[in-house]
Amino acid sequence: MAEREPERDEAPDQTSGAPELNLDVSRVWQRYPSKGGHQVVLNDISLKVPEPQFLTVVGPSGCGKSTLLRLILGSESPWKGTVHAAGQEVVHPDRNRGIVFQRYSLFPHLTVLENVMFGLELDGSWLLQKWLTWPWYKQRHKQHQEQAMEYLKTVKLDQHASKYPHQLSGGMQQRVAIAQAMIMKPTILLMDEPFGALDPGTREDLQLTIIETFEEQKATIFFVTHDLEEAVFVGTRLLVLSSFYSLDDGEEAIGSKLVMDIPTPKTPTTSDKKRGDFRELIQEVRRQGFDPEYRQHVREFDLRH
Numbered sequence: 151m152a153e154r155e156p157e158r159d160e161a162p163d164q165t166s167g168a169p170e171l172n173l174d175v176s177r178v179w180q181r182y183p184s185k186g187g188h189q190v191v192l193n194d195i196s197l198k199v200p201e202p203q204f205l206t207v208v209g210p211s212g213c214g215k216s217t218l219l220r221l222i223l224g225s226e227s228p229w230k231g232t233v234h235a236a237g238q239e240v241v242h243p244d245r246n247r248g249i250v251f252q253r254y255s256l257f258p259h260l261t262v263l264e265n266v267m268f269g270l271e272l273d274g275s276w277l278l279q280k281w282l283t284w285p286w287y288k289q290r291h292k293q294h295q296e297q298a299m300e301y302l303k304t305v306k307l308d309q310h311a312s313k314y315p316h317q318l319s320g321g322m323q324q325r326v327a328i329a330q331a332m333i334m335k336p337t338i339l340l341m342d343e344p345f346g347a348l349d350p351g352t353r354e355d356l357q358l359t360i361i362e363t364f365e366e367q368k369a370t371i372f373f374v375t376h377d378l379e380e381a382v383f384v385g386t387r388l389l390v391l392s393s394f395y396s397l398d399d400g401e402e403a404i405g406s407k408l409v410m411d412i413p414t415p416k417t418p419t420t421s422d423k424k425r426g427d428f429r430e431l432i433q434e435v436r437r438q439g440f441d442p443e444y445r446q447h448v449r450e451f452d453l454r455h
């Protein structure tokens with residue numbers, strides 16, 4: 151028997167969209183056209199983030215991590231369910247949610263400084279206004295430059311402000327991308343395997359940068375990674391998305407569900423990665439999310455949440 155899928159207008163969640171919630175993903179399903187039918191990718195995902203948290207998301211390749219991130223960004227809509235950010239339903243991307251991809255998010259023809267201030271400059275700078283209010287515009291431009299320099303200092307790149315992206319290493323380019331996203335003061339910063347293309351040393355360095363950024367800016371960070379060690383190290387809350395779960399006898403599992411949602415141990419330094427509780431947690435994540443033989447009954451998960 152296939153699992154029953156709720157209709158779009160069924161059983162509205164009473165707390166859905168409550169303004170005090172930073173992020174509220176409520177009973178979200180996503181599917182895509184496939185081979186003349188549909189492939190269900192996400193199966194009834196609910197997630198509440200009451201205050202700024204650093205959420206990391208792991209799961210087997212193809213389980214729908216990037217899909218979930220796109221739904222929170224608003225670049226696509228769920229098949230069923232809703233996403234609310236700061237009480238507003240997410241229907242398209244807006245400046246409250248910034249994004250950093252694995253690479254290619256910088257403008258090659260702009261300097262580091264111009265890349266970081268780009269979003270601020272774009273805000274309401276239409277040509278006629280620029281021409282009519284030139285002194286005001288110049289003043290504003292100067293303020294943007296100063297702000298961008300502050301953010302470049304945060305990511306330790308103020309010495310490289312006048313360089314172009316191709317003159318920087320991959321790790322430095324990702325630092326610029328983080329500053330570019332953070333300067334818009336998003337309430338939610340989405341990151342899709344942001345350090346995936348970097349060598350281990352640079353990666354570790356950037357993990358510390360993003361932890362510091364989270365502590366300073368107090369935005370919710372939604373961080374997708376393939377690396378379990380990274381997920382446990384940087385985040386404050388770990389989510390595991392997987393299609394390895396079981397339902398009642400005879401019911402077919404379609405799409406991925408959240409199978410783990412836990413706070414992570416505090417890990418202030420990289421040497422904590424060797425700690426026993428840290429290693430045990432990674433083993434547990436591997437078992438619950440990545441082992442096709444281990445199938446937690448979804449009711450067990452629901453009861454704990």
Ligand SMILES: Nc1ncnc2c1ncn2[C@@H]1O[C@H](COP(=O)(O)OP(=O)(O)OP(=O)(O)O)[C@@H](O)[C@H]1O
Nearest residue numbers: 182183191209210211212213214215216217218376
């Ligand atoms: N626009 C789309 N059209 C059709 N299928 C899609 C689309 N986007 C994603 N999919 C499918 O949805 C599933 C989940 O994709 P998604 O990219 O979200 O996975 P992921 O967990 O991010 O994988 P990875 O770890 O490899 O990045 C895959 O089977 C993918 O082929």
Ligand SMILES: [Mg+2]
Nearest residue numbers: 215216217342
């Ligand atoms: Mg992905």
